[in-house]
Amino acid sequence: MSVSKRHGSYGFDAPWALAGLLFGAIALVALAVVSFALDVLAAGLAFLLGGLYTLASAASYVYTTRRGKFAVWAEELQRLEGDERLLDLGCGRGAVLLMAAQRLDKGRATGIDRWRSKDQSGNGEQVTRANAEAEGVSDRVELVRGDMRDLPFADGTFDVIVSSQAIHNIPDAGGREQAVREAHRVLRPGGLMLIADFQHTPAYETTLRGLGVVDVRRRDAGWRFWYGGPWFGTGVVEARKPA
Numbered sequence: 001m002s003v004s005k006r007h008g009s010y011g012f013d014a015p016w017a018l019a020g021l022l023f024g025a026i027a028l029v030a031l032a033v034v035s036f037a038l039d040v041l042a043a044g045l046a047f048l049l050g051g052l053y054t055l056a057s058a059a060s061y062v063y064t065t066r067r068g069k070f071a072v073w074a075e076e077l078q079r080l081e082g083d084e085r086l087l088d089l090g091c092g093r094g095a096v097l098l099m100a101a102q103r104l105d106k107g108r109a110t111g112i113d114r115w116r117s118k119d120q121s122g123n124g125e126q127v128t129r130a131n132a133e134a135e136g137v138s139d140r141v142e143l144v145r146g147d148m149r150d151l152p153f154a155d156g157t158f159d160v161i162v163s164s165q166a167i168h169n170i171p172d173a174g175g176r177e178q179a180v181r182e183a184h185r186v187l188r189p190g191g192l193m194l195i196a197d198f199q200h201t202p203a204y205e206t207t208l209r210g211l212g213v214v215d216v217r218r219r220d221a222g223w224r225f226w227y228g229g230p231w232f233g234t235g236v237v238e239a240r241k242p243a
């Protein structure tokens with residue numbers, strides 16, 4: 001499915017990681033140039049290959065954060081029927097939240113975040129609000145400043161819970177487990193949970209199974225969701241809470 005034209009501005013995920021890849025590529029190419037100038041050909045070739053490889057990783061990273069993740073989520077969100085109450089954990093500037101909202105002509109999309117700029121460039125509640133305006137969905141979007149480990153919602157409030165590249169930002173395993181437990185708590189019986197993350201998805205699945213969710217699947221989101229290469233690929237956990 002093609003991604004419809006976006007009118008908002010969504011920044012770069014973990015900009016420091018991309019900066020590291022670009023800096024590494026430039027440093028390796030510079031070392032290659034120096035090595036060739038000094039006639040150390042084997043080292044020059046090794047640095048050049050390393051530099052090109054790192055540059056290719058940076059290109060993959062840029063593709064994923066600017067286009068690939070939107071394409072994957074556009075497919076995931078096709079299953080929305082239009083009247084759901086949806087929650088996005090760690091919505092950031094609204095990449096997934098607002099795409100979902102566009103499908104919820106009779107529903108409502110809530111995004112919760114702490115809006116940390118370390119995790120996404122230019123992150124901010126006002127930026128997400130402006131994006132909701134730009135995408136024409138502000139009437140059906142609610143933004144909540146909060147921590148996904150302690151969700152300020154009653155049990156069973158939402159029909160669908162999504163989260164993209166957010167839960168791994170919680171540094172400790174106990175905190176990440178708490179976030180998944182909270183997501184499960186605020187999901188209604190029979191509701192759908194979709195978590196995309198480049199780390200820890202087996203642990204999310206284990207937590208959900210421990211909570212009695214039997215309908216859980218974990219899959220690879222494919223090359224469009226690589227943050228630099230297959231070693232930083234994204235897994236998707238899909239779960240249906242027992243009715």
Ligand SMILES: C[S@@+](CC[C@H](N)C(=O)[O-])C[C@H]1O[C@@H](n2cnc3c(N)ncnc32)[C@H](O)[C@@H]1O
Pocket residue numbers: 013014089090091092093094095096112113114115116117119120123146147148149163164165166167169170
């Ligand atoms: C890499 S960004 C991804 C944003 C968005 N889901 C997307 O795909 O564009 C991760 C987001 O998680 C948020 N975040 C990190 N820890 C959080 C926490 N404990 N509670 C709520 N949000 C959190 C960050 O502020 C950031 O907006």
